[in-house]
Amino acid sequence: MVRRVEGCVAKAAIFILTGNESHADYGRLANGLEAAKEFVETDGDEVTVVFDGGGTQWIPELIDAESDYHELYLAIRDEAVVCDYCASAFGVEEAVDEAGLTLVNEYEGHPSIREFVADGYEVITF
Template sequence: MTNAAIVILAGTESHADMGRLVNGLEAAKEFAQTDGDDVELIFDGAGTQWIPELEDEESDYHELYQAVREDAAACDFCAGAFGVEDAINETDIVTLDDHDGHPSVRSLVDDDYEIITF
């Protein structure tokens, strides 16, 4: 059994960022599909900007996102800082504010999660 926290930090500005997003989603999907594994998918920093795009059914990666969406959460502070707070609030994606408005990476480490960033 493996616990993994996939953290998407890549923004939406470049082809390289999109590549990091897709690789992160694919990694999350692999953990989600493996019996006994537990995965948390966290959109943090500029990565929060992906959620409104991925929620759009016309997105090239909407289907991949849907495969891992139930494991997804977003940084509460960063959603506001990157201007996507309202769009995320229109979804049922949970926002995390455990540590000064951000997700607590320490608590994930304490719970034996491997932290993988994209």
């Protein structure tokens, strides 16, 4: 059991890196979105969800209202960004645009993990 410390805030950058090829990938996505939702629901916490690498492939499915993960996505979407380079590499730019998500390209076309670390974020990968 995790002990909560009153007044303690947490900062997390949750990277969704897994593609959508296997049943296990769906589990990693669900766990990443659930973790992000817990941060969103905790007053004072800060979270950014970064869809990077193969994780960018989830965007078309997540914006589909029929998706099993759409409600989880809606709970975290205001905190989500997408790797610019990888959105292009995986051909999901149109879905990212439709979702209204921000493309990030701070380091050679990708999100800067270093920036998150320097800003005191715990980097968590799924």
